[in-house]
Amino acid sequence: MISAGIDVGGKNVHIVITRNGTILAKVGGPTGINKAEAAEKLYAEALAQAKLKREDVSQVVATGSSGSRVSFADGVIPDAAADARGVIKLIPSARTIIDVGAEEGRAMKISPEGKVLDFAINERCAAGTGTFVDTMSRALEVPVEEMAKLSLKSTKSIPMNAQCAVFGESEVVSLIHQKTPKQDIARAVHDAIAGRIGSVARIVGLEKDVVMIGGVAKNPGFVESLKRDIGMEVKVPDNPDFVSALGAASAAAAGVLEEKVEAKVVEKEQIEEGKA
Amino acid sequence: MAKYKTKGLDCWNRAKELRANYYKDYKEAHDRGALRWEGGAWSFDAVPQALEGEVRGLTEEPYGASVGADPEMQVRYQEAAEGKWGCARDLCAYLRNYWGSIVLNEFAFGGEWPKADFIFQNHICCSHAKWLQVADEIEGGDIPFFCFDAGAGAYDKIGERQINYVVEQLHDGIDFLEKVTKRKIVDEKLIQNVKNTYDSACYWAKTCELNQAVPAPLDEKTMFSLYVLGTLEKSNKDIAHFYKNLLYPEVKERVANKIAAVADEQCRVLGDSQPPWGFLRIFRYLEKYGIVSVASLYTFSLIGWWKIDKAGKLVPYPTLEEQGITIKDRDHALKLLAEGELKGKLMWAPFYGAKYKNDIVTRIAKQWKCDASIIHLNRGCEGTAQHQMEMKIAVQKLGLPVMTFEGNMADEREFDEGRTKRFIDLFVTETLGLKKVAA
Numbered sequence: 001m002i003s004a005g006i007d008v009g010g011k012n013v014h015i016v017i018t019r020n021g022t023i024l025a026k027v028g029g030p031t032g033i034n035k036a037e038a039a040e041k042l043y044a045e046a047l048a049q050a051k052l053k054r055e056d057v058s059q060v061v062a063t064g065s066s067g068s069r070v071s072f073a074d075g076v077i078p079d080a081a082a083d084a085r086g087v088i089k090l091i092p093s094a095r096t097i098i099d100v101g102a103e104e105g106r107a108m109k110i111s112p113e114g115k116v117l118d119f120a121i122n123e124r125c126a127a128g129t130g131t132f133v134d135t136m137s138r139a140l141e142v143p144v145e146e147m148a149k150l151s152l153k154s155t156k157s158i159p160m161n162a163q164c165a166v167f168g169e170s171e172v173v174s175l176i177h178q179k180t181p182k183q184d185i186a187r188a189v190h191d192a193i194a195g196r197i198g199s200v201a202r203i204v205g206l207e208k209d210v211v212m213i214g215g216v217a218k219n220p221g222f223v224e225s226l227k228r229d230i231g232m233e234v235k236v237p238d239n240p241d242f243v244s245a246l247g248a249a250s251a252a253a254a255g256v257l258e259e260k261v262e263a264k265v266v267e268k269e270q271i272e273e274g275k276a
Numbered sequence: 277m278a279k280y281k282t283k284g285l286d287c288w289n290r291a292k293e294l295r296a297n298y299y300k301d302y303k304e305a306h307d308r309g310a311l312r313w314e315g316g317a318w319s320f321d322a323v324p325q326a327l328e329g330e331v332r333g334l335t336e337e338p339y340g341a342s343v344g345a346d347p348e349m350q351v352r353y354q355e356a357a358e359g360k361w362g363c364a365r366d367l368c369a370y371l372r373n374y375w376g377s378i379v380l381n382e383f384a385f386g387g388e389w390p391k392a393d394f395i396f397q398n399h400i401c402c403s404h405a406k407w408l409q410v411a412d413e414i415e416g417g418d419i420p421f422f423c424f425d426a427g428a429g430a431y432d433k434i435g436e437r438q439i440n441y442v443v444e445q446l447h448d449g450i451d452f453l454e455k456v457t458k459r460k461i462v463d464e465k466l467i468q469n470v471k472n473t474y475d476s477a478c479y480w481a482k483t484c485e486l487n488q489a490v491p492a493p494l495d496e497k498t499m500f501s502l503y504v505l506g507t508l509e510k511s512n513k514d515i516a517h518f519y520k521n522l523l524y525p526e527v528k529e530r531v532a533n534k535i536a537a538v539a540d541e542q543c544r545v546l547g548d549s550q551p552p553w554g555f556l557r558i559f560r561y562l563e564k565y566g567i568v569s570v571a572s573l574y575t576f577s578l579i580g581w582w583k584i585d586k587a588g589k590l591v592p593y594p595t596l597e598e599q600g601i602t603i604k605d606r607d608h609a610l611k612l613l614a615e616g617e618l619k620g621k622l623m624w625a626p627f628y629g630a631k632y633k634n635d636i637v638t639r640i641a642k643q644w645k646c647d648a649s650i651i652h653l654n655r656g657c658e659g660t661a662q663h664q665m666e667m668k669i670a671v672q673k674l675g676l677p678v679m680t681f682e683g684n685m686a687d688e689r690e691f692d693e694g695r696t697k698r699f700i701d702l703f704v705t706e707t708l709g710l711k712k713v714a715a
Contacts, residue, residue: 065698078702116706118677121699203665 002052003059005248006039006073007082008066010103011130012215013038014245015046017057018253021089025050026242036069043072059252063244065103077251079244080108080119085254086247087211088114090237095207098226098234099244100197100216102130107201120203122196129193130216132168136189139172140182144219151186151221158184160192168192186221194225201230211235213243280491280536287522291502294515298508299342299385305332306390311457314392314411314419316404317507317578318426318621322469322613323446324396325511328459334392336407338507340370343377343384344553344656344686354687356380361414368403369656369686378414394456395421396449401627401659420456422449426617430628431583434618442614443607450606463606469511470609474581474596474616476510479519481580481592481620486527487570488644491536493527496547496569497559498537506579540713542566543704546637546646546671549574549654549661550685555693558700562650565704566713571644573623573637574660581620590639593620630663634670641674648708649678650700656684679703 002024007014008031017025027046031038039062047054054072062073063082070076080099087094088110097108106121122129137144158180160171168189175185193216201210210232216222217240227234237243285291305312310330315321317337325331343350353376357363360379363372381389395408405423412419424445428438450461480503487494494502502523505515529535545562547569552558559569576582581593593616596603603609618624625632641649649671654661668678681699684690704710 065695078698078706080702081706084706115709116702118672118707119699119702120680 001059001253002057003061003249003252004043004046004057005082005245005250005252006043006060006062006064006067006070007079007242007245007248008035008039008062008064008069009101009215009244010065012102012241013042013064014242015039015042016242016245016249017046017050017052018246018249021250021253023246024052026239026245028241031066035066036071039070040072059255061248061252063248067248074252077248080106080116082244082247082251083213084108084110084114084116084247085250086243086245087213087237088112089246089250090243091209091211091235093209094211094235096201096204096210098197098201098210098212099214100130100193100212100222101214101241102134105129105193105197105200105216107197107204109204109207118204120200122200130214132193133189133216133219133222135169136172139169140176140185140189142182142186147186147189148219148221150183151190152224154181154183154187156181156184156187157191158188160188187225190219190222190225191229194222194229197226198229206230206232208232209235211237213237213240215241217241278539280534280539280541282536282539285498285523285526287518287526288501290518290522291505294505294518295508298505299334302332302334303383303385303387303390305330311394311459312390312392313394313396314408315396316398316400316407318400318617319396319398320426320446320613320617321509322466322473322511323449323461323610324394324453325469325509326461326463326466327453327457328462333509334390335508336374336404337370338504339377339384340368340373340686341504341550341553343373344369344688345556346384347554347688349384350554350686350688353377353380353382354689365687366655368407368658369684371403371407373686374407375411375414378411389415391415392419394453395419395423396453397421397423398426399423400426400624403658420452422452424449426624427627428618430625430632431619431622433628434615438618439611439614442618443610446610446614447607461606463609466606467603467609468513470603470613471596472513472516473511473613475516475520476506476512477579477581477616477620478593478595478598479516479524480506481576481582483519483524483527484571484576484580485592486524486531489531490544490645491534491538491541492544492568492570493530493535493537494570495537495559495563496572496575497551497556499575500551500556503575503579510579536568538563538566538568540566541568542713543568543647543708543710544571544645545569546641546644546649546676547572547575548637548649548651548664548667550657551652552683552688552691553686554688555683555691555696558693558696561697561700562704564712565708565710567648567704567710569650571640571646573626573633573640576640577621577623581616582622583620584639588639590622590636590643626662627659630666633663633667637667638670638674641671641676646676648676648703650703651678651680652685653680653682654685655682655690656686677703677707679707
């Protein structure tokens with residue numbers, strides 16, 4: 001059975017196409033202004049990569065904060081549910097998931113079957129998200145990838161008090177003026193966001209194995225900061241930013257037809273109410 | 277085919293009528309030579325309502341909530357309070373709605389802001405006393421103001437000394453009322469008002485107690501509209517009559533006939549704090565999954581009086597008739613009023629520590645047979661938001677799954693409906709493992 005998972009997040013779209021659980025294609029790219037168009041375009045690329053036609057795909061399940069924008073999806077599942085399905089497929093020993101994307105940081109406690117038992121999400125604030133790191137990298141005039149490497153060289157802990165991206169940026173500028181080495185500032189930024197996410201994770205309770213996914217999981221500097229903050233090992237699967245899309249594909253393959261149809265109904269109702 | 281029968285409440289329209297009349301009467305009071313006063317939902321309204329002649333009150337919180345139910349209006353009022361008056365955005369959302377309404381000289385129920393003749397208020401949280409002090413300042417600073425302290429301790433610490441502490445202040449309050457209004461307190465009215473207060477508070481609790489039944493006869497969204505009468509004027513005879521003679525018997529009958537609030541009840545939820553008033557439809561959204569919010573400390577005890585019996589059960593506070601009490605005189609009436617409020621209003625207990633809140637909510641969760649809890653982390657009210665995460669842990673220890681969502685009872689700028697529905701979908705389908713029920 002061929003299925004597709006599409007994760008439309010705050011900044012990027014990730015698509016995975018699988019056949020009986022084996023990945024045939026994975027494509028990612030920025031959402032741009034029009035998320036629906038971006039999803040459509042990237043899906044075409046994914047199909048081309050897998051050498052498939054649309055009709056070859058039995059089910060398409062979308063997820064992510066803008067999953068409902070994917071008009072060609074058969075249904076939508078909650079992003080944390082997609083995370084859990086994706087992670088448990090890759091790391092069956094996972095019990096705590098930390099997913100940090102561009103606009104949201106969340107933590108989940110999951111059962112051995114991949115059921116979400118509890119979740120906590122940092123809300124309405126850039127602190128604890130990838131956007132915070134992006135903002136600070138601009139203030140430091142260092143690309144994010146470089147910032148990650150720099151922070152790993154630092155041996156000094158500088159507490160950053162600001163939990164707000166705006167005030168955080170001011171603090172980074174102050175540190176620059178104080179001639180603080182960039183590697184220490186980079187670590188301070190990662191420590192600050194890790195502190196925030198660590199607090200979110202403690203709400204659900206940290207239980208081994210802790211797995212981190214999402215775009216920020218590709219930043220080894222941040223992962224180190226998170227390990228220090230929670231005092232536990234953190235596993236990161238390959239391509240951590242595609243895990244949610246993989247989970248959506250897995251849900252599609254598992255046949256969540258009833259949920260899919262109902263999700264469509266809800267979306268239609270929301271559109272009719274002018275709230276979508 | 278639905279699991280249970282369901283229907284609306286027969287007394288629903290009467291509840292709506294009582295509420296509409298309350299605001300209309302307040303607005304038109306001066307046309308009839310009546311007095312107007314401002315206070316809070318917990319202001320011991322039996323006292324000022326005992327003044328000679330017609331007296332009409334306006335309570336702050338229900339007014340703020342009414343504004344909160346209209347997102348367009350609330351944003352205008354909030355921005356007026358913030359922009360024209362300069363108040364901070366993290367203050368009580370009801371308070372900001374109230375102040376904004378005065379700043380704009382606009383009454384949410386039509387016409388200009390109806391200025392009060394006096395203020396009769398009590399300290400119940402960090403906002404309440406200052407709320408009307410500032411309201412008076414915005415209105416020109418010439419409204420006589422009386423404020424008493426009801427912070428005498430949690431329900432299990434109330435004795436003679438604590439009751440007298442409040443009663444003595446109420447006597448001072450009577451002196452104040454008589455001086456500034458040049459009207460006398462009528463003891464017969466006061467005694468009747470206290471009886472009415474007991475009926476409103478105790479029969480609301482008895483009504484809530486009936487919600488232990490499966491299926492629940494009432495859902496919390498409906499209960500929000502029913503308890504509000506008690507926050508307006510629980511000493512009012514029509515309101516007391518409504519609770520005692522209309523609502524309670526009807527809900528009792530619903531239980532006897534298994535008439536459900538939600539026809540496909542399959543999951544009973546414990547709530548907390550005020551809801552986001554402009555978005556009560558999230559409760560209807562939950563119903564699509566057969567979820568009915570059956571209980572919360574807030575809904576039960578905002579006006580309801582309760583006690584913990586010898587068996588450790590939460591039970592309605594006894595009415596005066598059940599206690600075999602006949603009120604003798606003014607002092608006796610004030611003592612009984614203070615005793616009921618201080619001992620019976622368990623909603624005050626969380627102000628004295630998380631252990632009180634956790635103790636009461638876990639009893640509620642068990643007695644009302646809750647399967648899960650959904651907690652509104654209410655940024656609009658510091659008082660009711662206290663200890664919410666401790667409450668989450670306490671409820672989880674009972675083995676109940678808990679979902680939290682952030683929002684604000686009366687500031688729609690802090691509530692994200694789409695996001696909340698995302699959380700609900702996740703919690704309900706994944707954590708609770710429920711599917712939508714047939715429409």
